Amino acid sequence: MDTQSLQAFLAVADCQSFSRAADKLHLTQPAISKRIAVLEEQVGVRLFDRINRRIALTEAGHLLRPRARHILLAVDDSRRALANLSGKVGGRLSMATSHHIGLHRLPPLLRRYTQRHPEVQLGLEFLDSEQAYQGVLDGRLEIAVVTLSPEPHERLDVVPIWVDRMCFVCAADHPLHRAASLTLGELCQHASVLPGPLTFTRTLLRRRFESEGLRLTASMSTNYLETLKMMCRVGLGWSMLPESMISQDLVELDVATPPLYRPLGYLVHHDRTLSNAARCMIEALEQACDLGADYRATFTDQDITP
Known part of the structure; x- marks a missing residue:
């Protein structure tokens, strides 16, 4: 059972298409089909059902999928451990960041990193923080630099580097601007544009409202803070940025x-x-940290007041 056949199997399973799997692995479709055929011959069972141009895992395919991923992760882990013995800093670094951090926090750090380590092939993806978490859990990503989850995860090492003070905002000509002071309940009576309901940022905000017995709903939502800013700026509702x-x-x-x-x-x-x-990369992030040692030592899954 060779790793190339397992890679092809996972690509087809993830993409649910031989052609898309071929594009993902930069191979021809016949090459993908051949690798799947070799793997099916090795294991002695059919791994995919092919019905009306649709691809679906068989029961055996479902059984093999997590095991194949585990095998490939173990092989990659062994390669990294052996490569580390040389002390050289090179190879591919699979990394993800959120759009906001990638635009506002990382540019100077990435510039210094690439200058110091030109042999590193940086595979940088821009993902929602929640997707990046899953990528690290799955082993597809080696590191993610994102908004941290309000909930800890037993399989992840999570380290805070920066902190954003989040502000309730509205357009300069919005009716709320005339209020001297507002309650969370009064905000609920007005239209809002907020991060998506499944984002970590929205979770923090929702918990704040729930602590006062309030139900927070958004008139419109998007996961991109720059888009939220535009929507708020043109008067579509208040927001938190x-x-x-x-x-x-x-x-x-x-x-x-x-x-x-x-x-x-x-x-x-x-x-x-x-x-x-x-x-x-972690060393560079640690050097960029603008949090005090006391803050980092007391980092919890609660709202944070430095």
Whole structure:
């Protein structure tokens, strides 16, 4: 059972298509089909049903899928461990970040990193923080630099690096601007544009409202903070944005609630052997940290008040 056949099997299973799997692995479709045929011959069972051009895993395919992923992760882990012995910093670093952090936090750090380690092939993906978490859990990503989850995860090492003070904001000509002070209940009576319901940022905000017995609903939502800023700026509703994103055409609202903070940082799988490239990236992130030692030592899954 060779690793190339397992890679082809997982690609077809993930893409549910031989042609898309071929594109993903930069191979021809006949080459993918041949590798699947070889694997099916080796294991002695059919792994895919092919019905009306649709691809579906058989029961055997479902059984093999997590085991194949585990085998490939173990092989990659062994390769990294052996490569680390040389002390060289090179190879591919699979890394993800959120759009907001990629735009506002990482550029100077990435510039210094690539200058210091030109042999590293940086495979940088822009993903929602929640998707990046899953990528690290699955082993597809070696490191993610994202908004940190309000909930801890036993299989991940999560380290805060920065913190965003989140602000309630509205357009300069919005009716809420005229209010001297507001309650969370009063905000609920007005249209809002907020991060998507499954995002970590929305979870922090929802918990704040729930702590006062309020149900938070959004008139519109998107996972991109720059888009939220635009929607808020043109008067579609109030929103919550990092303090660093407030511009002259937005106004911070005085809301009677304690400050709300969200942690940003990196995460890695604690069972994974990190490459030298990943270790150097972590070192660069640690050097960029603007949090005090006391903050990091007391980091919890609750709302954060430094």
